[in-house]
Amino acid sequence: xxxxxNHMVEIIDVSKTYTQGKLEVHALAGISxxxxxxxxxxxxxxxxxxxxxxxxxxxxxxxxxxxxxxxxGKEVTGLSQSRLADMRxxxxxxxxxxxxxxxxxxxxxxxxxVMLMQGVPAKERTDRARAILDEVGLANMHDRRPAELSGGxxxxxxxxxxxxxxxxxxxxxxxxxxxxxATGQGLLEMMAKMNEKRGVTxxxxxxxxxxxxxxxxxxxxxDGLVSDxxxx
Amino acid sequence: xxxxxxWRNVWRNPKRTxxxxxAIIIGAWTMLAFGALSRGMMTSTLSNALNTLTxxxxxxxxxxxxDPVIDNRLTAPARVADVLEQHLPGNAAFAFRIQVNGVxxxxxxxxxxxxxxxxxxxxxxxxxxxxxxxxxxLLAPGDYRGIVVGQALLDSFETKIGRKLVLMTRDATLxxxxxxxxxxxxxxxxMEATEKQFVFITLDAAQSFLKAGTGVTSACIKLPEETxxxxxxxxxxxxxxxxxxxxxxxxxxWVDLLPLLKGYLSMFDSFMLLWYLVVFVAMAFGLTNTMLxxxxxxxxxxxxxxxxxMKPSWIIRNVxxxxxxxxxxxxxxxxxxxxxxxxxxxxxxxxxFMAEGSEFFGIGHLVIPYITLKDLLSVxxxxxxxxxxxxxxxxxxxxxxxxxxxxxxx
Numbered sequence: 001x002x003x004x005x006n007h008m009v010e011i012i013d014v015s016k017t018y019t020q021g022k023l024e025v026h027a028l029a030g031i032s033x034x035x036x037x038x039x040x041x042x043x044x045x046x047x048x049x050x051x052x053x054x055x056x057x058x059x060x061x062x063x064x065x066x067x068x069x070x071x072x073g074k075e076v077t078g079l080s081q082s083r084l085a086d087m088r089x090x091x092x093x094x095x096x097x098x099x100x101x102x103x104x105x106x107x108x109x110x111x112x113x114v115m116l117m118q119g120v121p122a123k124e125r126t127d128r129a130r131a132i133l134d135e136v137g138l139a140n141m142h143d144r145r146p147a148e149l150s151g152g153x154x155x156x157x158x159x160x161x162x163x164x165x166x167x168x169x170x171x172x173x174x175x176x177x178x179x180x181x182a183t184g185q186g187l188l189e190m191m192a193k194m195n196e197k198r199g200v201t202x203x204x205x206x207x208x209x210x211x212x213x214x215x216x217x218x219x220x221x222x223d224g225l226v227s228d229x230x231x232x
Numbered sequence: 233x234x235x236x237x238x239w240r241n242v243w244r245n246p247k248r249t250x251x252x253x254x255a256i257i258i259g260a261w262t263m264l265a266f267g268a269l270s271r272g273m274m275t276s277t278l279s280n281a282l283n284t285l286t287x288x289x290x291x292x293x294x295x296x297x298x299d300p301v302i303d304n305r306l307t308a309p310a311r312v313a314d315v316l317e318q319h320l321p322g323n324a325a326f327a328f329r330i331q332v333n334g335v336x337x338x339x340x341x342x343x344x345x346x347x348x349x350x351x352x353x354x355x356x357x358x359x360x361x362x363x364x365x366x367x368x369x370l371l372a373p374g375d376y377r378g379i380v381v382g383q384a385l386l387d388s389f390e391t392k393i394g395r396k397l398v399l400m401t402r403d404a405t406l407x408x409x410x411x412x413x414x415x416x417x418x419x420x421x422x423m424e425a426t427e428k429q430f431v432f433i434t435l436d437a438a439q440s441f442l443k444a445g446t447g448v449t450s451a452c453i454k455l456p457e458e459t460x461x462x463x464x465x466x467x468x469x470x471x472x473x474x475x476x477x478x479x480x481x482x483x484x485x486w487v488d489l490l491p492l493l494k495g496y497l498s499m500f501d502s503f504m505l506l507w508y509l510v511v512f513v514a515m516a517f518g519l520t521n522t523m524l525x526x527x528x529x530x531x532x533x534x535x536x537x538x539x540x541x542m543k544p545s546w547i548i549r550n551v552x553x554x555x556x557x558x559x560x561x562x563x564x565x566x567x568x569x570x571x572x573x574x575x576x577x578x579x580x581x582x583x584x585f586m587a588e589g590s591e592f593f594g595i596g597h598l599v600i601p602y603i604t605l606k607d608l609l610s611v612x613x614x615x616x617x618x619x620x621x622x623x624x625x626x627x628x629x630x631x632x633x634x635x636x637x638x639x640x641x642x
Contacts, residue, residue: 061539061635082543089541096639102533104240109233114540116233161540 007070008169008201009035009058014067015224016053027053029224030067035203035217037168040195042215043205049221051205052173058203059092059171060084072168089117093162093200095172100158101146107133107157108142114165132160136190152183156190163194169201176208188214238553245526252522253562256615259515260566263508263611265573268601269581270507274500276599278460280422281493283360285331285348285430286486287452288459289470291316294482296449297489302332302404305447306481312451315476320469324455327354328448330438334401336381336431341389346430347399349438349448358454360421361432368393368417376437379413382427386418393417399431403442411441463487504607508614515615516622523555523626534630535638544631551630555623559616567612574601 016028028050035041043051056062057069060076069076072091079087088094101110111129120128133142136156146154155175162170172191176184192214195202204211212218220228242249282288291312296304306312309328316326330349335342348361352371356362362370366383379397391397396412403409413433421427439445459465466485474483487494527534534547580598 056636059539085538085541085543087541088539092541094539096536096539100536102237102536104237104244109237112233113237117540117542117546 006036007034008037008039008072009033009203010068010070011054011058012068012070014054014057014064014069016050016057016062017065026224028057028064031221031224031226033219033226033229035201038195038199038201039217040192040202040215041204041217041219042212043203043219043221044207044212045221045227046207050224051207051221053224054221055171055173055203055205058169059094060087089114089165091168093165093167093170095155095158095162095170095175097174097177101154101161103146106143106145107138107149107153107160110146110157111161111164114161118165128164129160132164133157135194136160137186150183152179152187155179155183155187159187159191159194163198163200167200169203172202172204174206174208175204176206176211181210184208184210234550234553238550238557241526241530241550242554242557248522248525249558252518252558253565255515255518256559256562256619257566257569259511260563260611260615261569261573263511263614264567264570264603264608265601266507267504267607267611268570268574268603269577269599270500270504271604271607272581272599272601274497275602278493278497281490282454282460282486283363284421284426285329285359285452286489287358288455288466288486289453289473290484290489291451291453291473291477292449292482292484293480297482297484300332300449301402302330302442302444302447302449303406305330305404305444305449306451307445307447308478309446309448309451311478312481315473315478316451316453319473319476320453321455324453325354325358326451326453327351327358328435328451329355330435330442330444330447330449332401332442332449334399336385336389337398337400338389338391338396340391343385343388343428345385345399345428347401347438348430348432349435349441350432351435355432358452360426361419364420366418366420368415370417371432371434373434374436375416375434376440377414378416378433378437380417380419380432381415382424382430383418383420384424384427385431386415388428391415397431399433399441401442404444404447409441409443413437460486505610505614508611512614512618516618519555519558519619520622520625523551523623524629526554527551527626527630530630531633531638533638534633535635538633538638539635547633548624548627548631551627552620552623555620555627556616559619563612563615566615567608570611571603574603577601 011031011033014028014031015026018025018027031054043054045051057064058071060079064077076087102113105113108129111132112125115125115128130142133139136159138153138156141149141153149157176187179187188211191202194200204215206212217231219226293304293306320326328351332347334345334347336345350361352373371378371380381397386392393415395415397415398410398412400408400410435448439447455469470483470485477483537547578600580600582598
């Protein structure tokens with residue numbers, strides 16, 4: 001697979017094998033995939049198909065057993081922990097299924113925290129955090145702590161935090177799994193809007209049909225391999 | 233913002249934070265309070281020792297320390313007095329003495345004692361003599377027949393004021409000298425042993441009794457109180473005096489005269505540090521355990537922070553910051569409590585309930601605890617320094633949590 005400037009992510013013959021006791025589990029078995037800038041892509045498949053593993057590898061949270069991953073034109077494989085942390089901080093936004101936000105911080109502080117790590121000045125941090133929270137529909141909830149927010153509102157804070165650091169890509173691991181359908185739909189609409197307005201690449205792992213309806217490209221995984229790749 | 237986050241994290245579990253804070257406060261408080269008490273005991277011991285006729289500096293015949301007999305006396309005290317008057321600081325005092333061993337006896341009892349010939353006008357304020365008169369009166373200058381004894385000696389001889397007491401010793405002609413003195417008064421001292429050991433007659437009487445001419449066995453010098461533990465200044469004064477004094481004199485500081493006490497005092501700081509460490513070790517278990525629990529409870533959170541791009545060193549720093557907050561609050565409260573305790577005991581602790589035990593160590597009846605700047609800094613440095621050190625373990629553990637294992641943590 002040749003690198004083209006439009007490719008945000010290139011996954012080249014990537015395998016990931018876990019050892020559980022004496023048993024070897026092949027989570028990914030030699031996947032090759034390219035994802036373009038600005039895509040709104042869902043990685044779909046049943047449990048154990050390798051969706052989360054692939055997302056973790058793209059995000060530099062885990063390293064492949066073999067193969068290469070290139071993110072925004074830069075090789076991720078083999079980077080030190082420190083460089084991977086830098087890459088996650090500046091290039092990737094994460095939205096997890098749960099435990100997404102820090103409980104002792106308010107919504108605004110959660111959004112600001114990632115900019116603090118980036119070294120953004122205090123005034124700019126606050127302004128950007130307020131603006132993005134307004135944009136995700138939490139205008140009057142800036143100072144609420146996570147315990148005072150619903151699950152959907154917490155996920156919106158997580159999306160705001162993922163976007164505010166101006167990443168090249170947002171990786172969302174089953175972001176609607178713990179939400180009711182109406183809340184999940186609202187969240188998806190909001191992310192789709194972000195994708196269109198800001199041009200941020202979104203990759204989801206999901207087995208939620210609603211997410212797949214919103215996705216413009218669906219990559220189905222089965223037994224650690226791509227079984228289907230459909231662009232709408 | 234980091235400080236704000238750490239502060240909120242500290243108070244996430246108020247009960248647990250309260251428990252560990254209590255441990256730190258009690259640790260700091262006991263270190264300070266017991267340290268102050270020990271320091272008070274040490275000062276009382278030293279003060280007693282210096283007050284019991286030692287003074288800060290003594291000028292003696294070079295052979296007197298090894299063989300304290302009247303033969304080893306200073307034969308020209310007037311020259312010594314000239315030097316002392318010229319070279320001692322204005323707020324220092326000195327007096328000549330004759331001090332020899334002898335025997336006191338009456339019809340009821342006979343005891344070995346130390347005969348001390350003093351200048352009544354100069355001795356008061358230089359030693360315990362004159363501090364606490366129990367019965368009768370002190371010696372008047374020129375009193376050739378009077379004697380002042382300790383109350384305990386008077387009781388053991390079953391005698392009373394106005395009765396005679398016979399002193400016997402060897403005089404300067406190597407003959408046995410014996411003379412009856414009339415008991416003028418009795419003194420009280422911090423220790424009963426002191427009351428039984430020393431009897432006071434006038435210097436003139438002693439010179440005459442011992443056929444010592446104008447000779448004295450020592451000149452005792454008392455410098456300002458703050459000089460006591462300033463051993464460098466003390467040695468400097470002694471050296472300056474030695475340069476000026478005539479040959480045939482030895483200048484001895486209390487450090488030379490009381491080597492055992494000096495050794496004990498030197499060990500004291502080490503004992504204090506050891507005590508601090510013992511208290512800290514007990515406290516450290518609680519601190520490490522609490523921080524470890526706080527870290528393990530937040531495994532997912534640390535994983536999330538790492539996923540967001542936080543470096544392990546930042547996580548370690550944040551956990552240490554939480555630890556620092558706990559230590560700072562605990563230390564502040566412990567210090568306040570320690571100072572309050574010392575303030576409450578500033579009138580002194582009456583040790584008379586353990587009179588014989590405390591006497592064995594030379595401690596006075598009243599011990600006044602006090603905190604020195606050095607002790608204060610040591611306690612705070614030990615708790616803060618070692619506290620941060622033991623927190624490194626949970627902090628590093630937090631720094632090593634990986635996002636993938638954190639996300640699989642339930």
